[in-house]
Amino acid sequence: MAVLSRRSFVTGGVAAGALGLLGLAGCASPAPTKAADSQDAGKADESNAASSGQGSSAQATASDKPWEVAPEPIAEADIAQTVESDVVIVGLGASGTYAATSAIENGLSVTVLERNETFNANGGSHFVFNSKPQLELDKAIDPVVAVKDFLNISSYRVDGSAVWTWANRSGEAADWFADVVEPYGLHPVLQHSDNVVIERIYPGTIIFIGGENEPTSAIDQDPYNGDLGLGFVPEIDLLAALLQHIQSKGADVRFKHTSQQLVRESDGRVSAVIATDGDGAYTKFVAKKGVVIATGSYSQDAAMLDYFCPIVSHNPVGDQVAQFNMGDGSGIKQSLWVGGVMQHNGDHPPMMFWGSTNCIKNVMVNSEGVRFIDENAGQSNFAAAQFNQTGGTMVALWNAEYASQLPAISYRADDPSWAATPEELLAKWEGLVEQGIFMKADSLDEIASAYDLPADALKKTVEDYNGYCAAGEDLEFHKDPATLHELTGPFFATKYDVPASLACMGGLHVNARSQVLTADDEPIEGLYAIGLAAGDFYANQYSTRFAGNSLGRCMTFGYLVGRQLAGLE
CATH class of the missing domain: 3.90.700.10 (Succinate dehydrogenase/fumarate reductase flavoprotein, catalytic domain)
Structure with missing residues (x-):
């Protein structure tokens, strides 16, 4: 008799979303440093020296918080070339793709660095407030009731301004992206909002359909079919359309490019990302407007997982909890090395689903x-x-x-x-x-x-x-x-x-404008974090009363950060 085990769950999930259900990261940690290995490497310039963690807690010992220990700065002499654009986005998952689309549509030049060979797609349900598909079906949500419920679930140990930003702007963001992908045959629909008795959810979950991965059978999507497969992954079609769109608009998308360090100038501004290509050569990507960290969670860093998300590693079943998100926290670490800090609430909840979404x-x-x-x-x-x-x-x-x-x-x-x-x-x-x-x-x-x-x-x-x-x-x-x-x-x-556990829902200390903050709550100029790399949004648990709120948050703040960098917010 087979049991629905961790192995069968993971296998079913990968089969359903093989194009990147795993691996939400665009950078490495710690940096493999040619500069550090070279005995005669030249001394890094002043701004590169700042990339080692000026103003950060980089003095922590490896046995204490190893993720805060910055590597030696990459020497200027080791950098093969320099590329300049308005915005550099690290990571081409949902958040990075949304930010790139917003930035380029608002007139900015964009470079995207992704360490994998393609984009990373996971799921597809976006919880947003009062988008057109909701309003057309008379399924409006009262933000006051819903947001207070969300905040109560988190015991108010989150940034209320950011939660309200999501509530106030997410419908606008979803409608905007719907217009962008309409020429590619995609459109948003409200997802089984009448599932109140079983799931007790607010009717705000939309998916984008019309692509190659749209299902042909209702039974495979039924919440009671009992199958551990994740059904279709509509995010694949949505991100594929947006990638095609931003490339047609001139975005410089660099696959197999792995961020190694950020560059923080002596005036405190983050000005660039140093990355390696598939051959290991260094390129400095200068960002005139800002660097956006969109590299996902830290689930695959055992030390960070143990420290920040202890329920996963300290629980009645030990290490049997499957980790779906393959992010190793590299973008988070690189932000810490230049003065950022983790969110104040140190107990990060996992996005934990029991067995499957389709349990009996x-x-x-x-x-x-x-x-x-x-x-x-x-x-x-x-x-x-x-x-x-x-x-x-x-x-x-x-x-x-x-x-x-x-x-x-x-x-x-x-x-x-x-x-x-x-x-x-x-x-x-x-x-x-x-x-x-x-x-x-x-x-x-x-x-x-x-x-x-x-x-x-x-x-x-x-x-x-x-x-x-x-x-x-x-x-x-x-x-x-x-x-x-x-x-x-x-x-x-x-x-x-x-x-x-699909991911750990905690990250960098950010404000409602997605700016990475220091220990003194001061924004680091030029540095932003969105999606699972950004913290201050969840506490206690990831609540499926707002099904798809993680991707809804990704869409909202990706949309907004592009507008902010363009001077529209």
């Missing part, structure tokens, strides 16, 4: 065979609850009738035909049984044996649950009576392994 949610039990939560809880809450169960695992139980009891949910709010039928759900489930991912059983004893559950406890749990269904009241977890469905055999069942 009828009856869920832990390894002791008992329920532990209202199964209607949202993804982020479910992950937190699962994490606190023995072994971090859980088993779902349901039956064939559940396919007809579920609400029909289209992944597109504008087109109900994209809801899977009960027949399609059953066929999907049967296929997963054949693959050994699900099991079918005539008795609870069979399930208990397959998943090493105490049979008596499991049978009592189901007996109690069926009693709640008959009475119309869940006396344990007060699940919505409308979603209480009697559980009788034959049964479907599956085991979900520990949650997976």
